[in-house]
Amino acid sequence: MSLNKVLLIGNVGRDPEVRYFDTGSAVANFPLATSERGYTLANGTVVPERTEWHNIVVRRDQVPFVEKYVKKGSLLYVEGKLRTRSYDDASGSKRYVTEIHADRIEFYYTGTRPVDSTNAQASATPNPQTVVQPTASQPLAGPSLETSSAEDDLPF
Numbered sequence: 494m495s496l497n498k499v500l501l502i503g504n505v506g507r508d509p510e511v512r513y514f515d516t517g518s519a520v521a522n523f524p525l526a527t528s529e530r531g532y533t534l535a536n537g538t539v540v541p542e543r544t545e546w547h548n549i550v551v552r553r554d555q556v557p558f559v560e561k562y563v564k565k566g567s568l569l570y571v572e573g574k575l576r577t578r579s580y581d582d583a584s585g586s587k588r589y590v591t592e593i594h595a596d597r598i599e600f601y602y603t604g605t606r607p608v609d610s611t612n613a614q615a616s617a618t619p620n621p622q623t624v625v626q627p628t629a630s631q632p633l634a635g636p637s638l639e640t641s642s643a644e645d646d647l648p649f
Contacts, residue, residue, distance in 0.1 A: 497574045499593050501547060502601050503527035505567045509551075511560045521551040521559040525571060525593075548592040549573075555598055563598070572597040 506524035513519045524546050531542040549571055551559050563569065573595040582588050 499571075499573050499575050501525060501527055501569075501571045501593065503547070503569065503571075505563055505565055505569060506546065507565050509559050509563050511556060518552070519556040519560075521556045521563075523549050523559075523563065525549050525569065547571075548590065549595055549598075550576075550592045551595045551598065555595065559598065562600075568601045568603070570597075570599045570601040571595050 503525040506526050509521045509523040511519060511521045526544050526546055528542055528544045531540055533539050571593060573593045575591065576594050577589055577591045579587055579589050
């Protein structure tokens with residue numbers, strides 16, 4: 494028995510790139526940054542924060558959601574499978590790319606952003622860490638996802 498499952502919570506590094514094909518299918522790609530906090534050991538050694546970048550691939554019915562709502566800086570919960578593919582670069586060298594093929598994408602709310610009072614579901618949620626998944630039939634609910642107007646103000 495084997496299991497290939499990846500769970501990530503992180504920030505989107507740039508707006509998703511969406512490509513449509515003649516067959517009617519589509520794919521969306523975007524980088525996701527996850528970070529481990531830095532800390533200081535008992536002996537005074539400082540271990541700095543470490544950020545990892547993940548290539549996220551979205552297919553099928555989730556592409557319209559990603560295209561419409563996911564933006565640079567969005568905090569997401571991503572669940573999927575790890576896949577590695579290879580290709581030959583311009584010089585003929587074999588290159589490998591590891592990607593997360595997302596099965597589920599949700600906005601992840603930490604409770605630090607103001608809640609829209611017109612949204613009863615979000616304002617009635619007692620848990621400060623709430624995961625909400627808008628779908629194609631349900632409009633985006635919860636706090637505003639707008640980030641600073643200066644895109645380069647993000648720490649990653």
